[in-house]
Amino acid sequence: MKIAILASEGSPYAKSGGLGDVMEALPAALARIPGNEVVLILPYYKKIKENPKFETELVAQFHVALGWRQQYAGILRHTNRTDGVQVYFIDSLYYFGAREGAIYGDLDDGERFAYFSKACLDTLVNLNFIPDVIQCNDWQTALVPTFLQAQYRPLFPGTKCMYTIHNVEYQGWAQSSFFDDVLALPWEYRGTLDMSGAVNVTKAAIETADLVTTVSETYARELMYPYYAHGLDGILSAASWKLTGITNGIDTDVFNPETDPALPAHYNADNFVIGKAKCKAALQEEVGLPINPDTPLMVMVTRLAGHKGLDLLVHIARRLVWEEDCQLLILGTGEPQYEHFFTELANEFPDRVAAKITFNLGLASRIYAGGDIYLMPSKSEPCGLSQMNAMRYGTVPVVHCTGGLKDTVPPADENGQGGLGFNFQSYNADDFDGAIRRCLNLYHNNREGFRALQRAGMEQDFSWNVPAGRYMEQFHRMLGW
Numbered sequence: 001m002k003i004a005i006l007a008s009e010g011s012p013y014a015k016s017g018g019l020g021d022v023m024e025a026l027p028a029a030l031a032r033i034p035g036n037e038v039v040l041i042l043p044y045y046k047k048i049k050e051n052p053k054f055e056t057e058l059v060a061q062f063h064v065a066l067g068w069r070q071q072y073a074g075i076l077r078h079t080n081r082t083d084g085v086q087v088y089f090i091d092s093l094y095y096f097g098a099r100e101g102a103i104y105g106d107l108d109d110g111e112r113f114a115y116f117s118k119a120c121l122d123t124l125v126n127l128n129f130i131p132d133v134i135q136c137n138d139w140q141t142a143l144v145p146t147f148l149q150a151q152y153r154p155l156f157p158g159t160k161c162m163y164t165i166h167n168v169e170y171q172g173w174a175q176s177s178f179f180d181d182v183l184a185l186p187w188e189y190r191g192t193l194d195m196s197g198a199v200n201v202t203k204a205a206i207e208t209a210d211l212v213t214t215v216s217e218t219y220a221r222e223l224m225y226p227y228y229a230h231g232l233d234g235i236l237s238a239a240s241w242k243l244t245g246i247t248n249g250i251d252t253d254v255f256n257p258e259t260d261p262a263l264p265a266h267y268n269a270d271n272f273v274i275g276k277a278k279c280k281a282a283l284q285e286e287v288g289l290p291i292n293p294d295t296p297l298m299v300m301v302t303r304l305a306g307h308k309g310l311d312l313l314v315h316i317a318r319r320l321v322w323e324e325d326c327q328l329l330i331l332g333t334g335e336p337q338y339e340h341f342f343t344e345l346a347n348e349f350p351d352r353v354a355a356k357i358t359f360n361l362g363l364a365s366r367i368y369a370g371g372d373i374y375l376m377p378s379k380s381e382p383c384g385l386s387q388m389n390a391m392r393y394g395t396v397p398v399v400h401c402t403g404g405l406k407d408t409v410p411p412a413d414e415n416g417q418g419g420l421g422f423n424f425q426s427y428n429a430d431d432f433d434g435a436i437r438r439c440l441n442l443y444h445n446n447r448e449g450f451r452a453l454q455r456a457g458m459e460q461d462f463s464w465n466v467p468a469g470r471y472m473e474q475f476h477r478m479l480g481w
Contacts, residue, residue, distance in 0.1 A: 001475060003030055004039045004131040006120045008113060008140035013048045013087075014103055018248075018385055019138060019166050022215075025251045029468035031084035039129055041120050043096045044076060044089035045103055055080040056089065060126040064119045066111070067184045071095070073119045075126060088127070090119045104140075110174040114182050114201075117143040121152050130155070133475045135162045139172030142205035143183070146192060149208045150185050160478040163209035165202070167382050168223060169230050172201035195231075203235050210478045212236075212243045213471075215383035216404035220245030228380055246471060247407050248383040249464035250392065255368070257393050257458075262362040263369050269458040272394045273451060276369065283370030286363075287354040289327050296443045297327045298436070299371030299395065301364045301386055304334025304342075304357075309377030309400060314341055315429035316436075321345075321352040324440055331356045331367055368393040372450075373439050377424075377432050381405050387421070391457030396450065397421035398435050408462075416442050416449035420457050 009015055010023030023040065031038040048054055056076040063070045074091035081087050091097055095112045106112065117136075121144065124131065134156075136144040145161040174182075178199045179190060192207050193199045206212050214220050220243055222228040223236045236243060253259075257275065258268050264282040267275020277293055284291045302308050321328060330342045330353075342355035356363065368374075374390035374397045383404030387397040391409075399405040401423040412419035422439045424431040443450045 001035060001133065001472075002037045002039075002129065002131040003475070004041065004120075004124055004129065004134045005030075005137075006041050006117070006134065006141045006144055007137045008043060008116065009103060010040060010042050013042055013051075013054065013089075014045050016103055018383070021251070021385060022166070022248055023137070025249065025464045026468065026471070027085045028083045029249075029464035030471065032465075033468065033472060037086075038084065039086045039088065039124075039127075039131070041088050041090065041123055043103075043116055044074075044091040045096050046099060047103075048089060049091075049097055054078055059088075060123070062122060062126055064115055064122055065184075066115050066118060067180070067182045071115055073122065075123050088123060090116060090123060092119075110172065110178060110199075110201075111182050113140040113172070114143055114178075117141050118147055120144060121147055121156075125152075125155055131159055132479060133160050133162060135164065135471070136205070136209075137164045138166050139170055139202050139205075142172055142201040144205070145209040146185065146189060146201075146204045150189050160210040160475075161208075162211045162213060162474065162478065163205040165212065165214040165223070165382075168202070168214075168228070168232060171203070171230065171232065174199040174201070195235075203232060206232070206235050206239050210242070211474055212239055213474060214243070214245050216247040216407045217245035218406045219382045219403040222380070222403060244474060245407075246467050246474070247404055248385065249467045250385055250388045250462050252392065252463040255365075255389050255392050257369055260365050260369070262365040264366070267394075269394075269455050272454060272458060276394055276454075279366065279369040280372070281370075283329075283366050284327070286366065287329055287356060288350070289329070289354050290351050292327075295325055295327055296372040296440055297329060297370065298373045298375055299329045299367045299390075300331070300375045301367055301389075302330075302332045302334075302376075304330075304332045304338035306335065306338075307379045308334075309375075309379060309427075309432070310335075310338045312377045312427070312429045312432045313375065314338070316433045317345055317353075319433070320436065321349050324437070325444070326440060327352055327354075329354045329356070329367060329371070331358070331360065331363060333357055333359060365393075368395055371395045372443060373398060373436070375436070376400070376405060377427075378402065378405065379427055384408070388460075388462040391420060391460060392462060394454040394458045396439060396453050396457065398432075398439050399423045400427060400432070401425045402427075412442075412453055414438060414442065415446060416453040420453065420460065 265278035
């Protein structure tokens, strides 16, 4: 099968969040399936252009018609990728190649990614790669299915298009004038793009794509409700017949306690008790906490933002460290109120709490390995990767029962049986507190039950092989094969 994957970011080239991780792992997993030919197209950001690790060659040049504009596009092929994925970058000095800093957040982001969406289709034409399936991701490539249907269908007569929502909160809004000035689509598509008197490109993708997916089964159901859908519940409900959820995986080669170079000791599901004990002691020393093997270490690696459940933890943190024999370690950056709170909490309880307000991938790995309990009380979580990373390293998750957290962390009973962690249904601090205390009780009073829960998490297959198979099922469904 010929598959084209279009995205605004992808690790190791450019990454701002979970989409970057998915675009590193999913194309590679699909390329490993016999008979597949996979092309990945990304913008040629300045940080990619200036990175000597990525060797490229120019393979095509053309101009993209965007409203009244004729914008240059150069197509560069990544020549030293070895996993079977054909990676191409779209070079535009005006939109991507000369801009410093974050890859999103410019005032002309709508125009930039409208250009990118159209340039992706032009790239496929110039490469003479007419795919069976196009898979596009989030609002930055949401115009692809609409351009395909309205202007490019004669060039792609049998191509089907899947649109994947990674986080519906970001939808790609623009003023109504954007339709004529930038998109210049046929007038009959005005209603497709229009929402509340403005342009919404995610709405258009939902209506024009052949299939809509999102990143977990539960999140697909949650998107039917206003609480989660950020205004698109009606649109998604009307398209429910073509909406499905495919839970993400993680890169089990990178997140591997047997080989992770950041760890002071390596282990697997058979010998994790000794290995994790060494990692825990080293981690406690590294972050300045007392080295105590019998005190459970609760950890979080997260962006410090309210929707990650930090408001709940703030409400109960002092109560927990006063009343329970436990330690708490936080790693992340984000909203100043949370940075200040956890810094002050660590100063107040230096023998119980450590706060590392920074971004440090090596420390994150050591936290996954050295922690006993992983806290993830997100208000909403389309999929979530951290809970799977934690279980991969033998750290038991405590999660809010939402989105991908519900799908990947089935609840265990008080003896640690029947599930993979502890969760709470209602989003409030007391229920979160109760779930944590159930986990702490298991740790203190039934260590063998706790270890069985750790082992169960480590033995799960969180690799991309399973979701890649699900994507293939949906590709076949679209094509009728």
